[in-house]
Amino acid sequence: MTNREYNLSSSARPVRHCVLIAVALLLAATASAQDWIRTGTGLGVEHVRLAAADFKPSTAALRENEQNYQLLKTFNDVLWNDLDNAGIFDLVSKSFYPLQEPGQPSEVNFPAWNSPPPNTSMLAFGNLGVSAGKVTVQGWLYDVKNQASPQVLGKQYTDNATTDATRVIAHRFADEIIFRLGGGIPGIAETKIYFVSERSGHKEIWMMDYDGANQQEVTHLGSISLSPRISPDGSRLAFSSINKGGWEIMMYSFDLNRMVSFPRFGGMNLSPSWSPDGKIAFSSSRNGYPNIFVVDQSGGNSRRLTNDQGPDVSPTWNRKTGSQIAFVSGRTGLPQIYTMEADGTNLQRLTDQGYAVSPNWSPNGQFLTLSWMRKYGPGEPGSNDIYLMDVASKQWVQLTHDAGRNDFPCWSPDGRHIVFQSHRSGSDQIWSMLADGTNVKQLTFKGGNTQPNWSWK
């Protein structure tokens, strides 16, 4: 697959590039003075108001060819969805847009965009063309309220004229916009979600794009596989699976596209979890009671971190520092969330009551998301809901309400989204939402799908 990506300067014509470079060099020479920004915060900020105009066909052939026209439609839909899912934009509804939408920088009518009804700050626009089996996309992001130097971004992409490639281009352009306007956090449009599905008759590990597209089966073990966990570099997938000896940690390599060997520990081995530097923590009952163990990437150097009778399961590493582990322990009766240092010291209990399971540490190291039934027992109202807890202060926020049983929350790499399993639609399916509980979307529909795990990048 050949794909190319260029940065577009203010004018797409290469002839002007030299001039622009010369001007930039001149500016670099003169602008030696220190630049100051003076700004501040009081009552919070609003989202960026962003308009995403439909990309225009740049070649005449595109309008006539139905198949190529579908590519353009796919591109526009994917781009819009990515920007809408990002959670950092206030997307201007397309019904507010001027009739003349731009396909080139010269066609941007600033007053029509930066005043009501669209009243937008940012405008994404561009064009798409197909020629000789190649799709070429030019995309720009303009700050339309800053007419003097409006260009924030200009990109050109070329790839084979297929739906998948076009989707990737749209994801990349959306990620560029999100990266620029979202403060340097890479977008998640190209991330994957791994999950357990029983649609093939057995519980196997599946994967899909973050928006639910491209669902495909990863393992074909024909037994029961649970709790998939992708490694930080995305090359390996650890999960627990039942076989002759009982529950063991298994490893799948995406480099080799096959299972690779991993030591068998005996007893019941469950819920692996990757540290940022590639160690694996998991729950093992090889010494009698389920306790938390840590091994390195190849399964060696096994070390026991907890030593008690209560079952300790579902470890999760502090994804930023790798120096802390949160886990579930039933040592006091009902399962509760605890944290400890990565060497097993400094044990602290986070949840005070109820039935708390499935902790997952946020990428910035600040929050845990967990599934919690705060009042547990016969006759008590409510069900498992997704909560957010600030690790330092133990303050928590409930994210789902009155929506069936919700479990296995997992953070997206940008720390703005949470994917989880919910029974609200009548069967267990994968859902995603923003980390404040809004913008809930169903990602899977077929069969029973559980235990989602979001890739690290």
Added chain:
Amino acid sequence: MAAVTDSDIDMHYNDLDIYSEHSHLRRPLAWSLGLHLSFATFVVLYATFVPGFGRNSWGSGGGGDAMGATLVSSVPLPANPTGTTNVLATESKGLAKSEPTVQEKEPEAIPIPDKNTKTKIKPAPVNTATKRKAEPETPETNQIPYGEGGPVSGPYTMTAGGAKGGFGFTGSGGDFGSRFSWYVETVQRKVTENWLKYEVDPRITDAKRVYVTFDIARDGHPSNVQIEQSSGVPSLDQSAVRALQRIDTFGPLPSDYSGSKVSVEFWFDYKR
């Protein structure tokens, strides 16, 4: 009265008549008497008839002509001989200096602790403020009366201030803010997201603005975080610094920007 005394003397002399020859004394005595009487009469008449006398005219104006006077700017006193080394005869404090008397301090009496009196140890006030600008009292601008709010978002560069204030760019500070206002707003949004107001002491309801300065490197990493002007509330200052410490990156500086870093002055308004 002088006249009475004179007549007494007169009578006295008359008593002496028998002893001396009074022929050549008689005439001068008569003159004397006459002159005395006339003087006494003049005094009485003057006191009675001349205006101004006897009346209290002190301080009152009027009367008398202006008197010419020559003002002297400096009194031409002879200059001091400068060469003198006489310690006692010069006006200067002198070359000699008396040694300061050593005052022997009496050892402070240590009060015997009393069971009934409570001793309060006052901690020294912790002053984290480096300097404090005098800031004029601003009226509460976050309260917008109904109907006076205006459009939700005005020009891009003005709404970036959020509800209160905004960012200003000084003339000497370069044109980064006007060229890349989207980046400035990104910085503002990111800091706001990472500022956890619950870290501030819950007893504080209102505080002065705290100013923090930092640099943003080419790769977007903030560094050199400093409190430029304290709010006077240590927990608020700390929450502001922590907000910035939580941020790994603001995203790379705009590719069109040639500088290696941008300096930011960021203020935090706290109100509960």
